[in-house]
Amino acid sequence: MEIKTAKRLEHFKTGIFTALNEKRDELAAKGGKVYNFFVGTPDFPVFPHIKQAFLDAAKDPENYHYSLHDLPEMLEAVKDYYFERFGVEISTDEITSVNGSQEGIAHIGMALCDPGDVVLLPDPGYPVFEVGGYLSGAELYFYDLKEENDFLPKLDEIPEEVALKAKYMMVSYPYNPVCAVAPPEFYDELIAFAKKYNIIIIHDNAYSDIIYDGVYGGSFLEHEGAKDVGVEFFSLSKSFNMTGLRVSFVIGNKKIVDALKLLRSQYDFGMFIPTQKAAVAALRGPKKMVKEQCAMYQARKDALVNGLRSIGWDIRDTQGTMFAWAALPKGYTDSNAFCMELMEKTGVVCTPGSAFGKMGEGYVRFALVLPPEEIEKACRAIDESGILKK
């Protein structure tokens, strides 16, 4: 029998990642030194109190049933955290869990869009933003994020006929991959734009705790009117090194939260209870570790940005996220080809910017997942390879 899968899948391409991974494995098999700046998973361990809460809960056989709902104690923990951390007052019915922001963002469009609707997405884009828009069947409109505009959208450049048809707009700061933050005025402008055109704002907040040089990492919901127009995805993955546990929240406008809850109730039976208990431990536990970890990321960021600048690769400073976003060195224009050449000549593996959309071409992304000493060695390898002297 011939198995025919859905045409929908033809949209999803993995080409360059497969090629880069194969090349990296080939290099490693030959005993070559590999500096892996490719992965987007923190190398730091989960904090011990979070692991303990998970393990304790996992001992109880009762906790292996379908959970069906978010535990009240977890919703209360999110509510208290948002007040203590961001000064934002929310009620527990304005929160729902998702199995990671990845899952939630992929599905939220299906709860919001009808055929003919438009979804506004950033370019460069974190890939699941596009997937969410695509799966919802909406038309995708990409707004450009340019370095000359500090990677902020020019809202007045979005054509009025597009804005009028737009159902929701994805926004995220500090933003992976461009590593920029947004000033408070930007959110005021965004909320006014949303109200003018009746566009839902979905803010992806994965990196408010990984932010540099003393800048405050906040929440979209701190801004006046935010809850009227949208929701925020708030992930525990990166702040607490819980990427594998899959826990994130959608917080804000109750109508949007309820729509997502209804949709999710059709395909999910609730989050594993030990995961919910671990989330409570993270949200209620000491915050000192989060700050100490941010300082470690800062040391890595400084090592990479200063290291590359010192060898003649003048990259933009990273303002937030666990990444750096570097314009290609002089003489290069194709990010895929550059990544391949860089890996062959130096063992340094990074992600081509084109993987994030057309506006990503001309850039590469480095993940800050190696200690500063390794980063310094990688910079030396780049310098000695002569690749910057083209």
Ligand SMILES: Cc1ncc(COP(=O)(O)O)c(C=O)c1O
């Ligand atoms: C911008 C952004 N949003 C969302 C996610 C996914 O987070 P989660 O682990 O909560 O699915 C990531 C993970 O790298 C990310 O970089």
